[in-house]
Amino acid sequence: MDIPALQKKLDEAKYICSGDVAATLLVALRLGRPLLIEGPAGVGKTEIAKVMASALDRELVRLQCYEGLDESKALYEWNYQKQLLSIQVQMDRRDADELTRSLFSDEYLLERPLLRAIRSEKPVVLLIDEIDKSDEEFEAFLLELLSEMQVTIPETGAVKASSIPFVVLTSNRTRPLGEALRRRCAYLYLQYPDIDKEMSIIKAKRPNVNEHLAVQVAQAIHDLRQSETILKKPSIAETLDWVSALEALGISDLTKETARQTMGFVLKSSEDLEAAGDVLYGESCGCGHDHDHGHEHCGACGHHQA
Amino acid sequence: MSVYLEKLAEFSAMLRSQGLAVGTQETADACEILTVIDLSDRETVRLALQAVYAKSREEQAVFQHCFDGFFVSAEQRDALRRKQEAEAREMAQRRREAEQEMQVNGQPMDLREDLQEVYVQMGEDKRDQLRQMLEKMKGNLQRSPKLYSNFIRSVFMRFLLEQQMAMEDDAAVGSEELDPDMALLYRDISQFKDADIPRAAALIAAISRQLDAELSRKRQGQGHSGKLDFRRTIRRGLETGGSFYRLSYRKKRQKKRRLVLLCDVSGSMLQFSEFVLRFIKSMTEVSESSQTFLFSEEVREVDAFALQNMDAFRDHVRSSGLFGRGTDLGGALEELCQRRPAPLGPSSTLLILSDTKTIDLPRAAQAVVEARRQAGRVLWLNPIPQRKWPYMASIQTMASLCQMAPCSTLEELTRSCRKLMK
Numbered sequence: 218m219d220i221p222a223l224q225k226k227l228d229e230a231k232y233i234c235s236g237d238v239a240a241t242l243l244v245a246l247r248l249g250r251p252l253l254i255e256g257p258a259g260v261g262k263t264e265i266a267k268v269m270a271s272a273l274d275r276e277l278v279r280l281q282c283y284e285g286l287d288e289s290k291a292l293y294e295w296n297y298q299k300q301l302l303s304i305q306v307q308m309d310r311r312d313a314d315e316l317t318r319s320l321f322s323d324e325y326l327l328e329r330p331l332l333r334a335i336r337s338e339k340p341v342v343l344l345i346d347e348i349d350k351s352d353e354e355f356e357a358f359l360l361e362l363l364s365e366m367q368v369t370i371p372e373t374g375a376v377k378a379s380s381i382p383f384v385v386l387t388s389n390r391t392r393p394l395g396e397a398l399r400r401r402c403a404y405l406y407l408q409y410p411d412i413d414k415e416m417s418i419i420k421a422k423r424p425n426v427n428e429h430l431a432v433q434v435a436q437a438i439h440d441l442r443q444s445e446t447i448l449k450k451p452s453i454a455e456t457l458d459w460v461s462a463l464e465a466l467g468i469s470d471l472t473k474e475t476a477r478q479t480m481g482f483v484l485k486s487s488e489d490l491e492a493a494g495d496v497l498y499g500e501s502c503g504c505g506h507d508h509d510h511g512h513e514h515c516g517a518c519g520h521h522q523a
Numbered sequence: 524m525s526v527y528l529e530k531l532a533e534f535s536a537m538l539r540s541q542g543l544a545v546g547t548q549e550t551a552d553a554c555e556i557l558t559v560i561d562l563s564d565r566e567t568v569r570l571a572l573q574a575v576y577a578k579s580r581e582e583q584a585v586f587q588h589c590f591d592g593f594f595v596s597a598e599q600r601d602a603l604r605r606k607q608e609a610e611a612r613e614m615a616q617r618r619r620e621a622e623q624e625m626q627v628n629g630q631p632m633d634l635r636e637d638l639q640e641v642y643v644q645m646g647e648d649k650r651d652q653l654r655q656m657l658e659k660m661k662g663n664l665q666r667s668p669k670l671y672s673n674f675i676r677s678v679f680m681r682f683l684l685e686q687q688m689a690m691e692d693d694a695a696v697g698s699e700e701l702d703p704d705m706a707l708l709y710r711d712i713s714q715f716k717d718a719d720i721p722r723a724a725a726l727i728a729a730i731s732r733q734l735d736a737e738l739s740r741k742r743q744g745q746g747h748s749g750k751l752d753f754r755r756t757i758r759r760g761l762e763t764g765g766s767f768y769r770l771s772y773r774k775k776r777q778k779k780r781r782l783v784l785l786c787d788v789s790g791s792m793l794q795f796s797e798f799v800l801r802f803i804k805s806m807t808e809v810s811e812s813s814q815t816f817l818f819s820e821e822v823r824e825v826d827a828f829a830l831q832n833m834d835a836f837r838d839h840v841r842s843s844g845l846f847g848r849g850t851d852l853g854g855a856l857e858e859l860c861q862r863r864p865a866p867l868g869p870s871s872t873l874l875i876l877s878d879t880k881t882i883d884l885p886r887a888a889q890a891v892v893e894a895r896r897q898a899g900r901v902l903w904l905n906p907i908p909q910r911k912w913p914y915m916a917s918i919q920t921m922a923s924l925c926q927m928a929p930c931s932t933l934e935e936l937t938r939s940c941r942k943l944m945k
Contacts, residue, residue: 220567240570247559248552255580301764396544399578406580445718448725
């Protein structure tokens with residue numbers, strides 16, 4: 218597979234991406250390296266793993282990271298209740314060694330996402346989502362898996378991957394990741410899409426939306442993201458939600474009033490909602506410039522007019 | 524193939540010299556990926572190598588710079604060589620001119636080599652200023668050669684030092700303009716505009732959350748007290764049919780250090796102090812049991828929680844009568860040391876936020892020594908960029924008396940706060 222072929226597959230899965238994203242994905246795939254994706258929240262980091270699973274026709278195994286996540290939740294755990302029950306049932310069995318051995322067999326092993334991914338006969342896409350939320354100990358624990366594609370279970374020994382999964386790690390950069398982890402991965406930084414790409418995404422995901430509305434929404438979202446007063450920038454999912462909301466209300470033209478009514482789908486805090494009016498329509502601009510120049514930016518103060 | 528390998532090894536070495544963690548594995552990966560992509564497409568090669576070599580956003584910027592410098596066509600290389608040769612010729616010419624110009628009474632001026640180089644590199648307008656000064660002094664020089672040659676040398680030195688500092692500032696500008704947040708993280712706090720403040724406040728909140736999480740994780744990992752927690756052990760035992768398979772222990776009690784903040788709010792320090800205060804107070808893990816004092820010529824104790832807003836902070840400083848006055852660090856520290864009940868003690872950390880510019884430096888130095896004796900630990904946060912420290916005697920004096928950390932940017936402030944948590 219080459220870059221255009223991969224890009225075509227991603228297009229088919231309705232993931233609009235640039236050549237550099239496709240190139241990085243291909244490099245990671247070819248080298249069998251895990252791919253570490255960083256970027257602001259809502260740029261489509263997790264989506265990459267999902268569309269890669271679809272493009273490569275593989276199962277997606279997902280591990281959501283959080284503070285306190287440990288190997289019993291990520292890798293495996295023994296089914297203690299079942300083991301104890303089994304001991305009590307087989308109490309009078311003479312061969313104690315055999316009983317002990319049987320207690321640490323597959324029958325009593327609870328497979329968690331990491332073990333499931335590497336024991337799968339068919340290669341899968343393993344998504345380790347928001348790795349920055351996990352503890353440093355867990356990050357260190359992942360090193361063996363990411364470099365050797367194997368994990369060690371103390372009671373049974375090392376488990377080698379039956380097939381090499383395509384591993385995608387995502388991070389919002391809430392804490393710096395260790396050098397050791399970074400070194401084992403190919404790296405991709407995703408940014409918010411530009412207006413044209415946002416338009417393509419809207420058209421791909423909401424094919425029935427009218428062209429004029431799509432342009433207006435993409436422009437407005439771009440302005441909100443560029444504005445310094447908006448603290449939580451709108452994500453791509455929020456753009457699509459906004460379009461859906463406008464469609465559901467039968468709105469085909471984004472005016473000051475319709476934007477105000479539906480802005481809650483894009484911005485989720487009262488401060489941002491308050492600032493949005495200024496950003497999009499220069500409600501309390503106070504810059505002293507003439508803002509009656511149609512749906513354009515005021516070059517002097519950066520405000521936007523409807 | 525061996526030519527490619529050799530080039531890649533050279534490129535790896537170049538990246539390594541620029542601070543990227545490039546090992547043999549990366550070079551091997553780069554080699555492997557080059558065998559499967561179209562080598563005639565420069566952009567594809569760049570993207571493929573970037574994915575292999577650069578492991579963070581910062582490293583991507585360094586990589587792109589190195590790639591553009593390393594992989595050039597023969598014409599570009601020749602043009603670059605010609606340009607470098609022309610520049611080298613021009614510099615040699617300027618050095619010769621400088622040697623002739625920096626003479627007093629026919630003798631070369633006694634100046635450090637790095638300052639001579641500053642003279643060579645600085646703009647023609649600045650050199651003109653010095654030439655004009657020399658011209659004006661010619662008459663005086665003939666009357667009293669020794670006195671005026673020393674005076675001219677000191678003027679030259681001062682001017683060149685200022686230029687050197689300015690050149691270093693220029694070199695720092697734009698080097699981290701990767702994304703808006705990152706740029707803000709590396710920008711001098713005193714240069715923040717009003718429009719930056721909401722974003723900076725959001726960034727501070729995010730960083731302090733991160734630091735809090737790091738600190739609580741560190742504390743979680745500090746083991747147990749050795750005493751069994753019966754309630755938890757019995758509860759967990761129920762999960763395994765009454766067998767106490769896993770024991771639970773009581774956690775160690777954490778003794779947090781008391782923090783005493785002494786913030787300089789005179790003149791240019793105001794914005795910086797507000798940011799630092801906001802930063803430190805938003806770290807709940809270090810802000811429990813702390814006292815905050817603001818000072819210029821006098822000291823006032825304040826409730827930092829009531830001042831977590833730029834406007835409230837400025838209003839308070841103005842109404843307290845501290846604003847627009849000089850800085851008397853010695854007086855402030857003496858008052859802090861004599862205060863009863865004593866804010867400083869063996870379990871307290873004194874955090875001084877100041878640029879070390881104070882009246883009566885010897886008295887201030889003595890007061891720092893006394894504060895260090897009373898407090899368990901003294902940490903100085905200095906908003907002057909570290910590269911300027913060698914030029915300022917007051918900083919060198921204070922840095923020799925206590926631990927000093929730079930925090931002219933939010934990134935440096937984060938690093939200093941990590942130091943504070945240790």
